Amino acid sequence: MFDRLYSGTGAFDIVGKRKRWYLIFGGLLLICIASISIRWFNLGIDFEGGTKIQLPAAAASGQITTERVEQVFTSTLNKEPASVQSVGTGANATIQIKSEALTVEQVRQVKAALFEQLRPQPPGGTASVAQISDSAVSGSWGGEISRQALIALGVFLVLVTIFLALYFEKWMAISALIALLHDIIVTAGVYSLIGFEVSPATVIGLLTILGFSLYDTVVVFDKVKENTRGILGLTRRTYAEAANLALNQTLMRSINTALIALLPVIGLLAVGVGLLGVGTLQDLALVQLTGMLVAILSSIYLATPMLVDFKLTEPKFKQQADRVAQRRANQARRTEAAAAANADGELDLSDDDALGAELRREKAMAVASSIPGRIPKASDARRKPAGKPSGKKRR
Structure with missing residues (x-):
C-alpha cells in the first residue's frame, strides 16, 4: 500500500468512486445543516451576555480546582455556571466563572460563598472578598466580532473566486468554492452537534482554516491542469482518469502536509489546555x-x-x-481475435491497428534519434576521392 502511495501510478480509484463520496459528504452535510437549524449553537457569554467572576487559584490550604469552584457556585445558586476555566500558571493563575446574567444579590452570595469555603489568597496578599472580582459582559461585543468575520469571509470568497477563475478556469473555481463552503458548514455543524461552546476565538479560528482548505485543493488542481493539457487530442486516457492520476501523484504530499499542519494544532490543544489551562487556546485549537x-x-x-x-x-x-472507450474496445476485439487465431495455429501477423502502428513509429523514431549522425570534418572536404585523376597529365 505504501509503495502505491509513493509511486503515484493511479492505483487508488478515487474519482471513479465519486458517487460513493458524494453520498457520504452529502449525508454529513445534511446532518450538520439539520443540527444547526434545530439545535443552533452553544453560544458563549460573549455572544449572549452574562456575568464573569474571577478569583485567585491559590489558597492557604493549597491550589483551588475548577471542580471545587463549580460545586460552590452550583450549591449556592442551585444552577450550574456556563463555564469554569483555569487561566494562567503559577502564582498568577486565576479561575474564571462565566454564567448567565446574575443580579447584584446573586453575585454577592456567590462571592461570599467562594470566600468562606475556598479562602482564595494570592501570594503576598491577604485572603479577603476583595480578591474576588466580578464584571458584566455584554453580548454586543461577540455580535460585532461575528459581523466582522462575515464581512471578512465575503471578501475572501470574492477574491479567491477571481484568482481561481483567472489562474485555472471556471469549473475549478466553482469546485474549490463548493468544497470550501462544505468545510465551513461541516465544521460549524460539528460544533452544533457536540455542543462545543462558541466564543470569539472560535469565530477567528474558523477564518484561519479557509486558507488551509484551499491550499491542498489548489495543489491538486495544478497537477490536474498539467496532466490534462492537450487531452482533447489524445485517446490514451479520459479526463477523469487524468484527474485521478493527478490525485494519486499528489496524495502523499497531501498526507504529509496534513500531518505537518495538524501536529502544531494538536500540540496547541494539548499544551495550552492540558498544561496551561487557557480556555482561549482551547477554543482556537478545537x-x-x-x-x-x-x-x-x-x-x-x-x-x-x-x-x-x-x-x-x-x-x-x-x-x-x-x-477513448471506442479505441479500447477495438483494441480488445483485435487482441481477442489474435489470441483465437494463435490458438488455432493461424496467427495473422498483418496489423492494421492504428495504435500499434503509432507505437512502432515512435519506437523507430526513438531508435533513429539515439544514433548520432556523423558530422563531416573540414579535412574531409579537402580530402581527394581515391581513384580519381588529379587533373595533371603524366609525362
Missing part, C-alpha cells in the same frame, strides 16, 4: 483541528471528483471519453 480534518478529506474526495463531473457536462470532453 475549531482549527476540526476544520483541518474536514478540509483534508474534502480536498481529496470532493473537490476533484466534482471538477470531473463539471467537465463532463461539456460535449467535447464527453466525445473525447467516447473516443
Whole structure:
C-alpha cells in the first residue's frame, strides 16, 4: 500500500468512486445543516451576555480546582455556571466563572460563598472578598466580532473566486468554492452537534482554516491542469482518469502536509489546555483541528471528483471519453481475435491497428534519434576521392 502511495501510478480509484463520496459528504452535510437549524449553537457569554467572576487559584490550604469552584457556585445558586476555566500558571493563575446574567444579590452570595469555603489568597496578599472580582459582559461585543468575520469571509470568497477563475478556469473555481463552503458548514455543524461552546476565538479560528482548505485543493488542481493539457487530442486516457492520476501523484504530499499542519494544532490543544489551562487556546485549537480534518478529506474526495463531473457536462470532453472507450474496445476485439487465431495455429501477423502502428513509429523514431549522425570534418572536404585523376597529365 505504501509503495502505491509513493509511486503515484493511479492505483487508488478515487474519482471513479465519486458517487460513493458524494453520498457520504452529502449525508454529513445534511446532518450538520439539520443540527444547526434545530439545535443552533452553544453560544458563549460573549455572544449572549452574562456575568464573569474571577478569583485567585491559590489558597492557604493549597491550589483551588475548577471542580471545587463549580460545586460552590452550583450549591449556592442551585444552577450550574456556563463555564469554569483555569487561566494562567503559577502564582498568577486565576479561575474564571462565566454564567448567565446574575443580579447584584446573586453575585454577592456567590462571592461570599467562594470566600468562606475556598479562602482564595494570592501570594503576598491577604485572603479577603476583595480578591474576588466580578464584571458584566455584554453580548454586543461577540455580535460585532461575528459581523466582522462575515464581512471578512465575503471578501475572501470574492477574491479567491477571481484568482481561481483567472489562474485555472471556471469549473475549478466553482469546485474549490463548493468544497470550501462544505468545510465551513461541516465544521460549524460539528460544533452544533457536540455542543462545543462558541466564543470569539472560535469565530477567528474558523477564518484561519479557509486558507488551509484551499491550499491542498489548489495543489491538486495544478497537477490536474498539467496532466490534462492537450487531452482533447489524445485517446490514451479520459479526463477523469487524468484527474485521478493527478490525485494519486499528489496524495502523499497531501498526507504529509496534513500531518505537518495538524501536529502544531494538536500540540496547541494539548499544551495550552492540558498544561496551561487557557480556555482561549482551547477554543482556537478545537475549531482549527476540526476544520483541518474536514478540509483534508474534502480536498481529496470532493473537490476533484466534482471538477470531473463539471467537465463532463461539456460535449467535447464527453466525445473525447467516447473516443477513448471506442479505441479500447477495438483494441480488445483485435487482441481477442489474435489470441483465437494463435490458438488455432493461424496467427495473422498483418496489423492494421492504428495504435500499434503509432507505437512502432515512435519506437523507430526513438531508435533513429539515439544514433548520432556523423558530422563531416573540414579535412574531409579537402580530402581527394581515391581513384580519381588529379587533373595533371603524366609525362
